[in-house]
Amino acid sequence: MNEYVLRLYVTGQTSRAARAIANLRQLCEIELQDRFRIDVIDVLEHPELAEAERILATPTLVRQLPPPLRRVIGDLSETSKVLLGLDIWPSAQAGPTDTGPSRDGDGATPLE
Amino acid sequence: MTSIRSIAKLETHIPGFDHVADGGLPMGRTTLVCGTAGSAKTILAAQFLAEGIRHGGGSGVFVTFEESAGDVRQNMMGFGWDIAGWEAEGRWAFVDASPDPDVEPLIAGDYDLGGLLARIEHAVSRVGATRLSMDSLGAIFTQFTDSATVRREMFRIAVALKRLGLTALLTAERTAEYGEIARYGVEEFVADNVIILRNVLEGETRRRTMEILKFRGTPHHKGEYPFAVINGEGMVVIPLSAIELKQKSSDIRITSGNDAMDGMCGGGFFRDSIILASGATGTGKTLLATEFMAGGVGLGERCLLFAFEESREQLFRNARGWGVGFERMEQDGLLKVNCAYPETDGLEDHLIRMKRTIQAYRPQRVAVDSLSALERVSGPRGYREFVIGLTSFIKQQEIAGLFTATTPNLLGGESVTEAHISTITDLIILLRYVEIYGEMRRGLTVLKMRGSRHDKDIREFTIDAGGMHVGKPFRQVTGILAGTPRHASGGELDVIHNLFSNE
Numbered sequence: 001m002n003e004y005v006l007r008l009y010v011t012g013q014t015s016r017a018a019r020a021i022a023n024l025r026q027l028c029e030i031e032l033q034d035r036f037r038i039d040v041i042d043v044l045e046h047p048e049l050a051e052a053e054r055i056l057a058t059p060t061l062v063r064q065l066p067p068p069l070r071r072v073i074g075d076l077s078e079t080s081k082v083l084l085g086l087d088i089w090p091s092a093q094a095g096p097t098d099t100g101p102s103r104d105g106d107g108a109t110p111l112e
Numbered sequence: 113m114t115s116i117r118s119i120a121k122l123e124t125h126i127p128g129f130d131h132v133a134d135g136g137l138p139m140g141r142t143t144l145v146c147g148t149a150g151s152a153k154t155i156l157a158a159q160f161l162a163e164g165i166r167h168g169g170g171s172g173v174f175v176t177f178e179e180s181a182g183d184v185r186q187n188m189m190g191f192g193w194d195i196a197g198w199e200a201e202g203r204w205a206f207v208d209a210s211p212d213p214d215v216e217p218l219i220a221g222d223y224d225l226g227g228l229l230a231r232i233e234h235a236v237s238r239v240g241a242t243r244l245s246m247d248s249l250g251a252i253f254t255q256f257t258d259s260a261t262v263r264r265e266m267f268r269i270a271v272a273l274k275r276l277g278l279t280a281l282l283t284a285e286r287t288a289e290y291g292e293i294a295r296y297g298v299e300e301f302v303a304d305n306v307i308i309l310r311n312v313l314e315g316e317t318r319r320r321t322m323e324i325l326k327f328r329g330t331p332h333h334k335g336e337y338p339f340a341v342i343n344g345e346g347m348v349v350i351p352l353s354a355i356e357l358k359q360k361s362s363d364i365r366i367t368s369g370n371d372a373m374d375g376m377c378g379g380g381f382f383r384d385s386i387i388l389a390s391g392a393t394g395t396g397k398t399l400l401a402t403e404f405m406a407g408g409v410g411l412g413e414r415c416l417l418f419a420f421e422e423s424r425e426q427l428f429r430n431a432r433g434w435g436v437g438f439e440r441m442e443q444d445g446l447l448k449v450n451c452a453y454p455e456t457d458g459l460e461d462h463l464i465r466m467k468r469t470i471q472a473y474r475p476q477r478v479a480v481d482s483l484s485a486l487e488r489v490s491g492p493r494g495y496r497e498f499v500i501g502l503t504s505f506i507k508q509q510e511i512a513g514l515f516t517a518t519t520p521n522l523l524g525g526e527s528v529t530e531a532h533i534s535t536i537t538d539l540i541i542l543l544r545y546v547e548i549y550g551e552m553r554r555g556l557t558v559l560k561m562r563g564s565r566h567d568k569d570i571r572e573f574t575i576d577a578g579g580m581h582v583g584k585p586f587r588q589v590t591g592i593l594a595g596t597p598r599h600a601s602g603g604e605l606d607v608i609h610n611l612f613s614n615e
Binding site: 009010011012016020023043044047048050051054055056057058059060069070071072073074075076077078079081082084085 | 208209215223228
C-alpha cells in the first residue's frame with residue numbers, strides 16, 4: 001500500500017515548515033496518488049529523533065522507503081529537484097502521453 | 113562612577129592558558145579560535161571540555177562539523193581523555209554534524225539550520241552543559257553551499273548559545289598565518305573574543321603560538337605565547353612575558369664549589385641568582401658546572417644538572433677526572449643528572465620538561481650545560497623566549513641556576529646567549545683562552561655581579577685531577593676579552609717576568 005514512506009523534519013510552526021508540508025503533499029498526490037505516507041516531525045518536540053537521523057537543516061525530507069535512504073533539504077519549492085532527490089520519475093501528466101525513459105518501473109502505473 | 117558588572121572569567125584549567133587569558137575565557141560568551149590546518153584547533157576545543165570535566169567545571173557538548181564523533185573520541189585518547197567514558201557518565205555529549213558520506217542531500221528550496229540548533233539545545237539540557245565547543249565552522253560552509261544562509265543561521269546559533277549561558281569555543285580556519293582573521297567572514301557573528309593559533313615554520317622547526325587578539329571588555333595579555341602539544345596531556349601554554357618580576361632577593365651566599373671563585377665573588381654566589389658562565393669550547397665550563405653541583409652536594413643540598421652536550425657516562429667520567437664522584441652523590445639522592453639531545457624535542461617541549469623536573473625534584477641549585485646547545489634547534493625568537501622562560505622560572509623558585517654558554521670563537525667573542533640573557537643574569541663569569549708567546553693558557557674573570565663587590569682581575573686558572581685552580585691575575589696583558597691578547601709595555605723579558613707578579 002504505502003510504497004513510499006517519507007519523513008519531513010521541520011522546526012516548529014513556521015511558514016517555511018507549512019510551505020514544505022504543502023509542497024510535499026501536492027507533489028505526492030500528483031505523482032504517487034495513494035502510494036505514500038508522510039510523517040511530519042517537529043525537531044523542537046522530538047530533538048532525539050533529529051539527533052538519531054543527524055538532521056542539520058530544516059526542512060529535511062527523508063525517503064525512508066523504498067531503500068536506499070535519500071534526503072532532500074529545503075522548503076521543497078523546486079519540484080524538479082525534489083523529484084530528482086526522491087528518485088521519482090514524473091508521470092506523463094505534464095505532457096501528452098510521453099512514454100519517457102521508464103527506469104525502474106516507478107512511473108509505470110498506467111493512467112488509462 | 114557607575115558600577116557596571118565586569119565580565120567574569122571561566123577558568124579553563126588548560127595549563128598556562130588562564131594566565132595568558134588573565135583568568136580564563138569570558139564567561140557566558142563565545143570565543144572564536146582561528147588557525148590554519150594543523151594549528152591544534154580541535155585539540156584546544158576538546159581540551160576545553162576535557163579540563164572542565166576533570167576539574168569539576170561542569171559537563172560539555174562537542175559539536176563536530178568535520179571529523180565524526182568516533183574519530184574525535186579516538187584521536188583524543190592519546191591525550192588521556194576518556195571521552196567515551198565521560199559520555200557514559202553523562203558529562204560529555206556529541207552533536208555529530210559531520211557530513212554523512214552515504215547520503216548526499218539535494219537542496220530544493222529555502223532552509224535553515226533548525227535541526228542543528230534543536231540538537232544542540234537537546235544535548236546541552238541532557239548533560240547540563242556549561243561548556244560547548246564547535247569544530248570547525250569552515251566545514252559547515254562546505255556542507256551547505258549557500259554561505260549567506262549559513263552565516264545567518266550561525267549567528268542565530270551564537271545568540272542561542274549566549275541565551276543558554278554557555279561559555280563556548282568556536283573554531284574556524286585561516287588560510288595564512290598572518291592575514292585575514294578567518295575564512296567565510298565568520299568573525300562577523302562571533303566578534304567579541306578572538307584567539308589565534310599559529311603553527312609557523314621558523315628556520316626548519318615548527319613553532320606553535322597562541323595569541324589572544326581580543327577579549328571585548330576584559331583584560332588579557334597581548335602578543336604571541338608559545339605552546340606545546342604534549343602526549344598524554346594536550347596543549348600547554350608557556351606564559352613568558354606574563355611572568356611577573358616579583359621574585360624576592362636574598363643576600364645569603366652559597367659556595368660556587370671552588371674557594372678561589374667564592375673569593376672572587378666576594379664570598380660566594382647569592383642563593384637565588386642566575387649565573388652565566390661563557391667561554392669557548394674546552395675552557396672549563398662543564399668543570400665549573402660540575403664544581404657548582406659538587407659544592408651544593410657537599411652542603412647537603414639537592415642539585416640538578418641538565419646536560420645537552422654530553423652523555424651521562426661522559427659526564428661521570430669527566431667528573432671523576434676532576435675528583436668529583438657523581439655516582440655516590442646520585443646514590444645519596446642529592447644529585448640528579450638529566451641528559452638529553454637538543455634535537456629530541458622542540459624548545460617548548462624541553463622547557464616544559466625541565467620545569468616539570470625542577471618542580472618534581474625541588475633542587476636547591478640547577479645547572480644547565482650548555483644553554484647554547486639548545487640554540488640550534490630553534491629560531492632566534494623561540495630561543496630567546498625559551499631562555500627568558502627558563503631563567504624566570506628558576507628565579508621564581510628562589511634557587512641558584514648556573515648556565516653555561518659556548519662562544520663561537522676560540523678567542524674572545526660573544527654568543528647569542530649572552531646577548532639574550534646577560535641582562536637577566538646576576539653574575540657573569542667569562543672563561544677565555546689566552547695566547548701568550550705561543551702558549552695557550554686559560555683565564556677567567558667575573559664580568560658583573562649584582563649587589564656585590566667582586567674581583568675585577570682576569571686571573572689565570574689551571575685544571576688538573578683536583579679540579580679548577582685559580583691563580584694570579586694576568587698583568588701587563590691587554591685585549592684578552594677581545595680575543596687579541598697582547599702585552600702592554602716593557603721588554604720581552606720584563607713582560608714574561610712580570611706576567612704573574614709572584615712567579
